[in-house]
Amino acid sequence: MLTLTNVHKAFGSNKVLKGVNLTVEKGDVVAILGPSGSGKTTLLRCINFLERADKGRLKLGEIDISLKHAHSKDVLAVRRKTAFVFQNYSLFRNKTVLQNVTEGLIIARKIPKDEAIKIAKEQLDRVGLSDKYDAYPNQLSGGQQQRVGIARAVAVKPDVILFDEPTSALDPELVGEVLCVIKALAKSGITMVIVTHEMSFARDVASKVVFMDEGVALASGTPKEIFVDCQEPRVKQFLARFNNEIDYNI
Amino acid sequence: MNLDTDFLWSVFLKALAKLPVNFEIAIVALVVAIPLGLLAAIVCNNKVPVASQALKVFVSFIRSTPPILLILIIYYVKKSLDMQGVIKIDPIWYAIFIFSLIEIALLTEVFRSALLSIPATQLEAAESIGMTKLQGYRRIVIPQVLGVALPVLCSSITDLVKMTSLAFALTVVDIMAIAKIEGGFSLSFMEAYLAVSLIYLIVVFVLERIFKIFERFTKSYADK
Numbered sequence: 001m002l003t004l005t006n007v008h009k010a011f012g013s014n015k016v017l018k019g020v021n022l023t024v025e026k027g028d029v030v031a032i033l034g035p036s037g038s039g040k041t042t043l044l045r046c047i048n049f050l051e052r053a054d055k056g057r058l059k060l061g062e063i064d065i066s067l068k069h070a071h072s073k074d075v076l077a078v079r080r081k082t083a084f085v086f087q088n089y090s091l092f093r094n095k096t097v098l099q100n101v102t103e104g105l106i107i108a109r110k111i112p113k114d115e116a117i118k119i120a121k122e123q124l125d126r127v128g129l130s131d132k133y134d135a136y137p138n139q140l141s142g143g144q145q146q147r148v149g150i151a152r153a154v155a156v157k158p159d160v161i162l163f164d165e166p167t168s169a170l171d172p173e174l175v176g177e178v179l180c181v182i183k184a185l186a187k188s189g190i191t192m193v194i195v196t197h198e199m200s201f202a203r204d205v206a207s208k209v210v211f212m213d214e215g216v217a218l219a220s221g222t223p224k225e226i227f228v229d230c231q232e233p234r235v236k237q238f239l240a241r242f243n244n245e246i247d248y249n250i
Numbered sequence: 251m252n253l254d255t256d257f258l259w260s261v262f263l264k265a266l267a268k269l270p271v272n273f274e275i276a277i278v279a280l281v282v283a284i285p286l287g288l289l290a291a292i293v294c295n296n297k298v299p300v301a302s303q304a305l306k307v308f309v310s311f312i313r314s315t316p317p318i319l320l321i322l323i324i325y326y327v328k329k330s331l332d333m334q335g336v337i338k339i340d341p342i343w344y345a346i347f348i349f350s351l352i353e354i355a356l357l358t359e360v361f362r363s364a365l366l367s368i369p370a371t372q373l374e375a376a377e378s379i380g381m382t383k384l385q386g387y388r389r390i391v392i393p394q395v396l397g398v399a400l401p402v403l404c405s406s407i408t409d410l411v412k413m414t415s416l417a418f419a420l421t422v423v424d425i426m427a428i429a430k431i432e433g434g435f436s437l438s439f440m441e442a443y444l445a446v447s448l449i450y451l452i453v454v455f456v457l458e459r460i461f462k463i464f465e466r467f468t469k470s471y472a473d474k
Contacts, residue, residue: 050374076380084378090371094393104379107389156379 001026001191002047002160007056007067009042016042017053018215024160024193024208029186031202032195033226034212035238040195041087043212044162047193048084049075061159080108083153087165089145091137097124097148098133104156123151127181143174147181154185161185163194179205199242203227211235254441261432261445265425269449272414272424275342279349279410287357288392294358295365305358312355317348321419324348328420345417349410356406364399365391397468404461408454415450425449 002024009017016039024030032040045051046067047058053067060081065074083104091100101120105111111119124130127147137145146166153161166182167175179201186192186205196202202209202223209226211219211234219232227239290309294302312320328344331337368391376386396403418427425446433442 048378050378076382079378080380082378084375086371086375086378088369088371090369090375092372092375092390094390094397103376103389104381107385108380108382152379 001061002193003057003059004043004047004067005057005059007043007046007053009039009046009051009053009055016215017046017056020056020212020215020217022193022210022217024191026159026191027189028191028208029206030193030208030210031206031223032193032210032212033197033199033202033238034218038212039215040212041164044084044164044193044195048079048082048162050084080156081159083156083158083161085146085149085153085161085163085166087168089137089142089149089169091145091148091152093137096134096136097129097140100137100148101152101155104152109156119155120151123155124148126154126184127151128177141174142170143177146170146174146178150178150181150185154190160191160193163192163196165195165197167196167198199227199239211238213238253444254438257436257438258441258445261429261442262448264432265428265446265449268423268425268428269453271342271422272411272417275345275349275414275417275422275424276407276411278346279353280407282346282350283353283357286354288361288395290354290358291361291365291395292387294362309355309358312352313359317352317413318416318419320348320352321345321416325420341420341422342417345414345420345422348420349414349417352413353406353410357403360399360402360406361395364395364402367398368394400461400465400468404458404464407461408457411453411457412450415446 002022004020004022007017007020007022008015020039020043022030022043032043034040042051046053046056049067049070056067058065058067058070058078060078063074063077063081065078070078091097092103095103098117098120101123102113102116105116105119106113121130121133124133127150129144129147129151132140132144132148137148140148146169150161150166163182167178170178175198179198182192182194183201183205194202194206204223206223209221209223210217211226211230211232213234219226219230219235221230226235227243230236230239290305294305296302324344324347328339328341331339372390372394373383373386376390377383381389414424415426417424418430421427429439429442429446433439436442
C-alpha cells in the first residue's frame with residue numbers, strides 16, 4: 001500500500017538517507033529501529049513531505065510520485081492520506097483539546113462541524129481523555145498531550161499513521177499509557193509506521209521490524225527474524241543491550 | 251510662575267475636539283501596518299528570495315531615519331505636488347501614509363521575533379493533517395504570533411499614538427497643532443502644552459488598561 005524506493009536525502013554535506021526502500025502492506029505495524037542519527041526520523045518526515053527528499057519515489061494507493069519533484073497538489077493528497085504523530089506532541093497551542101482534533105476534520109477535510117465534533121469526541125474517548133475536551137495543551141501531562149496527538153491523527157482516518165518516536169519525551173510511567181493506546185490501534189487494524197526506541201514494544205506489537213543504520217535499511221523482517229535470528233553484526237550489537245548481553249565495562 | 255487654569259482648560263477642550271484626527275491617523279496606519287507587517291515578517295523569516303532582501307533594506311531605512319525627518323521629506327513632496335496643482339490631497343493622507351510606512355517597518359521586526367518563538371512543528375503539525383500552508387498560518391501560527399507579540403504590540407501602538415503628534419508638521423490640524431495655534435495667539439505656551447500632555451496622559455492610561463484586558467484574554471493558552 002505504501003512503497004518507498006531508493007530514498008536519498010542530504011542536509012548539506014551530511015548524507016542522512018542513502019537509498020532506503022520500505023514496503024508497508026495494509027494493516028502492517030512497521031517498527032523502524034536503529035541508533036540515533038541513522039535517518040529514521042528523516043525517512044518518516046520525507047513520507048509526509050515535511051522534508052523534501054533529494055531522490056526517490058513514493059507510492060501510496062493510486063498516488064505514484066517523485067519525492068523530489070512532487071507538485072503541491074500531490075503533496076496535499078499524500079498528506080490527506082497520512083497523519084503524523086510528533087515526538088514533542090506538537091499540539092496546536094492556541095486550540096483546546098477538542099479543537100486540536102476537529103481542526104483537521106473541519107479545515108482540511110471540510111467535514112461539517114457537528115459531525116467533526118462527534119468524531120473528535122469518539123476518538124478522544126478512545127484514548128481516555130473524555131474529561132479533557134476543553135483543556136488547553138499546556139494544562140495536560142506529556143502522556144495526555146501525546147494521546148491527543150494520536151487522537152488527532154486517527155480522527156482524519158488516514159491510510160497510514162506515521163509515529164516519530166512517540167514516547168521519547170515521556171517518563172517511564174507515561175510511556176506505558178501511550179504505548180497502550182498505540183497497541184489498541186494496532187489491534188484495530190490501522191496501518192502504522194513507528195520509529196521507536198521501545199524495543200520490547202517493537203517486538204511484541206510490530207508485524208514487521210526494519211533496522212536502519214547510517215542511512216540504509218540494514219535488515220528487515222518479522223520481529224523474530226530481527227530480534228532472534230538476525231546474523232547481521234551491527235543489528236546484533238545494537239540489540240545486545242536489549243537482549244541482556246551487555247557488560248558495563250568501557 | 252502663574253498658571254492660567256481657565257486658559258489651560260479651554261485649550262484642553264479645543265484640543266480634545268481634535269483627538270479624533272490623531273486617532274484616525276493611528277488607526278488607519280495600524281489597519282494597514284498590522285497585516286502588511288505580518289506578511290513582511292513571514293516573507294523575511296521564510297527567506298523568500300528578492301522580497302526578503304528588499305524588505306530588509308526598507309526596514310533598515312525606515313528604522314534608521316528619525317520620524318520627523320521622514321515627515322519633513324514627505325512635507326516637501328506634498329508642497330511640490332500642491333504647487334504643480336496636479337492633485338490636492340488632504341494633508342492627513344500624507345500623515346497616514348508616512349505613519350503606515352514607519353509602523354510597517356516597526357511591526358515587521360516585532361512580528362519577526364514573535365514568529366521565531368513559535369516552534370516550526372506547529373506549522374508542520376497543521377500541514378501533516380492536510381491543511382495547506384495558508385490555512386496553517388491563518389489558523390495556527392498567526393493567532394499564536396499575535397498572542398506572543400501582544401505586549402510589544404501594545405507598547406508600539408502607544409508609541410504610534412504619541413508619534414502622531416508630529417503630524418502638525420504636515421499642516422494637519424491635530425491636538426498638537428491646536429496647542430501651537432492657541433499658544434501662539436496668547437503667548438501662553440506653557441498652559442497650551444500642559445493641556446495637550448494631559449490629554450496624552452489620559453489616552454495612554456486608557457490604552458494600557460485596554461491592552462491589559464487583551465493580554466488576560468490570550469493568557470488562557472500561553473505557555474506557563
